[in-house]
Amino acid sequence: MRSYKEHDILVNLILNLSLSITTTESPVAENGVLKKDYGYVYEINKIEEEFETIFGKGFKPSDGFLKNESKKTSMTVECKSYCDDGDSRLIEQLLFYGNNNRFLETLNPGNLQNEILVVCYKNEELVSKTLKNIAIVKNYPDFETNIVLWTVDKIPGSSDYRIEKKEGTHINDNALEKKMSSGGFVVSPSPSLLLITPETPENALVAQIAKRILVCNTASDLKEIKIGDFIKRQNDKVLPDKKMTSLIKASLKLIPELGTVANDKIMFKKSLRVGKIKDKIDELDKCTKQEYLNILSNNKTLGRKKSKKKLDKSQKTITVFFEDVS
Amino acid sequence: MGKIISFNQFVSEHNEKYIHSALRGILLLNLGNIMNAFSIAKETFNKFDQGWNADLINGEEEDFYIIRLSNEEEKEYFFIKEIEKDKKYLVFTYAKQKVLNVFNRLLNKCKWLWKPWLGSRFLENFNSFVKNYLGHYEAKLVEFSMEYREIESKKKKGSSRNWIVRSKEDLTLQRRFNYENFGELHYVKRGKYQIFSNSRVISNLSLSDRGEFSLRNTDLIEFLNLANKIFVYATHLKELFSRRVHIVSETRQIRKDKVMTTKFEKMEIIRLNMKSAFFDNWYENLLKLLDIGYLNEHKIILFGQGSDGNGFIISEVLDIETGNRIFISSNENNITIAPEMGSPTNPETISKMLTILQSRVDPSITLGEEYEIVQRT
Numbered sequence: 001m002r003s004y005k006e007h008d009i010l011v012n013l014i015l016n017l018s019l020s021i022t023t024t025e026s027p028v029a030e031n032g033v034l035k036k037d038y039g040y041v042y043e044i045n046k047i048e049e050e051f052e053t054i055f056g057k058g059f060k061p062s063d064g065f066l067k068n069e070s071k072k073t074s075m076t077v078e079c080k081s082y083c084d085d086g087d088s089r090l091i092e093q094l095l096f097y098g099n100n101n102r103f104l105e106t107l108n109p110g111n112l113q114n115e116i117l118v119v120c121y122k123n124e125e126l127v128s129k130t131l132k133n134i135a136i137v138k139n140y141p142d143f144e145t146n147i148v149l150w151t152v153d154k155i156p157g158s159s160d161y162r163i164e165k166k167e168g169t170h171i172n173d174n175a176l177e178k179k180m181s182s183g184g185f186v187v188s189p190s191p192s193l194l195l196i197t198p199e200t201p202e203n204a205l206v207a208q209i210a211k212r213i214l215v216c217n218t219a220s221d222l223k224e225i226k227i228g229d230f231i232k233r234q235n236d237k238v239l240p241d242k243k244m245t246s247l248i249k250a251s252l253k254l255i256p257e258l259g260t261v262a263n264d265k266i267m268f269k270k271s272l273r274v275g276k277i278k279d280k281i282d283e284l285d286k287c288t289k290q291e292y293l294n295i296l297s298n299n300k301t302l303g304r305k306k307s308k309k310k311l312d313k314s315q316k317t318i319t320v321f322f323e324d325v326s
Numbered sequence: 327m328g329k330i331i332s333f334n335q336f337v338s339e340h341n342e343k344y345i346h347s348a349l350r351g352i353l354l355l356n357l358g359n360i361m362n363a364f365s366i367a368k369e370t371f372n373k374f375d376q377g378w379n380a381d382l383i384n385g386e387e388e389d390f391y392i393i394r395l396s397n398e399e400e401k402e403y404f405f406i407k408e409i410e411k412d413k414k415y416l417v418f419t420y421a422k423q424k425v426l427n428v429f430n431r432l433l434n435k436c437k438w439l440w441k442p443w444l445g446s447r448f449l450e451n452f453n454s455f456v457k458n459y460l461g462h463y464e465a466k467l468v469e470f471s472m473e474y475r476e477i478e479s480k481k482k483k484g485s486s487r488n489w490i491v492r493s494k495e496d497l498t499l500q501r502r503f504n505y506e507n508f509g510e511l512h513y514v515k516r517g518k519y520q521i522f523s524n525s526r527v528i529s530n531l532s533l534s535d536r537g538e539f540s541l542r543n544t545d546l547i548e549f550l551n552l553a554n555k556i557f558v559y560a561t562h563l564k565e566l567f568s569r570r571v572h573i574v575s576e577t578r579q580i581r582k583d584k585v586m587t588t589k590f591e592k593m594e595i596i597r598l599n600m601k602s603a604f605f606d607n608w609y610e611n612l613l614k615l616l617d618i619g620y621l622n623e624h625k626i627i628l629f630g631q632g633s634d635g636n637g638f639i640i641s642e643v644l645d646i647e648t649g650n651r652i653f654i655s656s657n658e659n660n661i662t663i664a665p666e667m668g669s670p671t672n673p674e675t676i677s678k679m680l681t682i683l684q685s686r687v688d689p690s691i692t693l694g695e696e697y698e699i700v701q702r703t
Contacts, residue, residue: 015590018590019590019592019593020591020592020593022592022593022594022595041589041590042589042590043587043588043589044587044588044590106578106583106585158658159657159658159659188657211629211642211644211651212651214627214644214646215644215646215649215650215651216649217649218644218645218646218647218648218649219648219649219650233668235573235588235667235668236667236668272646274620274622274625274627274646275620275622278619278620278627278629281629282619282629285629
């Protein structure tokens with residue numbers, strides 16, 4: 001069973017705070033308190049090819065945006081499950097979110113007042129390192145964006161999490177500031193949706209794509225589908241089309257039981273060996289980065305091939321043996 | 327078959343001549359035209375189903391059809407009454423169970439056609455359902471047949487056993503005994519009932535949790551009345567099974583560039599409350615289920631993901647029969663079923679999943695407040 005990544009839990013909790021969830025039991029939103037009571041909506045940017053041309057290749061977006069149109073404020077969310085002293089990546093991210101006008105203009109139309117929300121686990125070491133990095137960023141000349149740090153802590157004996165404010169002030173939202181200063185929120189994790197995120201390792205992405213090819217094959221009577229059409233069906237992709245295409249090709253190369261690629265089309269296999277496909281997807285999901293690179297570089301498909309024992313010519317079958325004896 | 331060509335003739339012939347014979351049938355829900363579904367399915371069926379041929383015959387009325395299944399030795403007829411256009415159908419037959427199984431194979435080849443999920447709680451509480459909706463009748467539970475599986479032996483096929491039960495409490499005690507002593511989980515597959523009016527038995531009815539029924543000594547007009555009420559209930563469950571994530575995407579032009587953003591508006595989920603679960607170790611049973619990975623009999627693949635020690639698990643479920651993908655997550659208090667991004671959950675997949683959870687995790691699993699749902703109609 002693959003581990004549910006700590007970073008994913010943080011993103012999910014924030015999503016859960018700002019998403020209305022309706023159940024069959026009660027039509028009233030049970031979670032989504034940040035949306036319901038404070039007006040924040042979770043937004044994720046879909047990086048189209050054009051988006052990459054604005055910010056350059058390899059651009060990774062923030063973990064989400066919380067927008068409040070009525071209070072004319074927004075929060076760029078960055079979740080941290082791991083951090084080092086003087087973590088150059090976190091410092092670069094915070095500087096980018098705060099200072100890059102193009103980024104703010106793109107994601108905050110209408111000149112919403114933006115602040116950066118950093119979310120991390122309530123772990124002394126992690127919190128102190130994150131605070132140090134935030135302090136470094138705040139000392140940069142010309143950096144004026146407000147930064148707030150929230151911590152997430154699992155409530156012992158329950159599956160719920162407590163989210164509290166550790167540092168900073170929500171200067172644009174008094175009601176939220178009051179709430180976060182007096183205990184914060186208690187949230188249950190929601191079912192995961194954001195399985196394709198920029199943080200997901202490549203082997204897990206390829207495994208995820210393989211699952212979707214399998215579903216696409218069984219959902220329709222299609223014998224083939226254009227790669228472009230397949231990509232359009234993936235509503236939660238935040239990856240460029242080129243990257244998606246290479247992931248699709250990799251998954252079909254590693255799991256040929258799903259189908260093949262020909263003329264930019266996925267050609268589905270007619271009869272599916274489901275058990276074998278499942279094992280291969282699991283193997284792909286669990287492998288480390290190094291193992292994945294080895295599989296790719298050695299140009300192999302997944303799964304151990306059972307070595308067929310070659311019959312030793314000197315060995316004789318029982319019939320032959322008896323013939324000899326007679 | 328004789329000359330049965332209209333539904334009214336079929337009903338009056340049954341009530342006059344065949345009322346004491348066993349009349350079997352199936353409640354069907356559909357998302358489109360049943361004849362289109364059958365005409366597509368029958369081609370593959372006639373090709374592959376060992377000598378059996380299916381023919382479609384139009385009845386006298388527009389909403390009455392007949393399907394003839396025949397091979398070299400036998401010929402049997404299935405009478406289909408459309409209750410609501412392109413949505414609800416009732417199938418009747420005097421054919422033996424063996425031929426009904428052949429018909430079921432034809433049914434399985436029809437896309438978007440499914441037997442409604444009623445659930446075992448519905449069968450247990452069938453007497454109160456009848457009392458609520460057919461005030462002048464009473465139903466008495468006579469017997470349950472159950473499918474059981476030992477938890478440990480994954481490959482063992484389920485077999486059924488019949489128990490004569492006097493009350494719901496008897497059923498509960500029997501289940502607990504078998505679980506504690508033999509590690510077997512059960513779910514109700516079929517309930518047999520006697521329907522009374524003024525303390526006189528007027529009908530014998532058996533009903534399965536997937537809408538298959540069998541009648542004896544039953545007036546068909548009375549049965550249609552009851553079937554209509556069951557349809558209302560099943561349709562409501564079907565609507566509840568269809569859950570979606572509401573996503574709003576917008577594309578903005580920033581100078582020369584185009585940027586697409588997505589907002590998650592709402593997520594509709596099914597939350598099964600496990601606070602009053604039947605067994606204390608239901609959570610371990612769920613983990614065992616996720617470890618199995620592939621349930622061949624249901625054509626379901628489970629990709630489990632657990633978090634490190636935070637008591638929260640999530641599993642991605644692929645239904646390779648319908649091509650639907652759902653998420654199941656759980657903590658100590660509940661099990662949640664959520665749809666994938668963009669497309670609604672398929673009712674068939676959810677009903678399959680609920681049946682699996684009932685049989686392998688905890689028999690108490692149900693949508694809850696079922697009767698409240700019915701009363702809202």
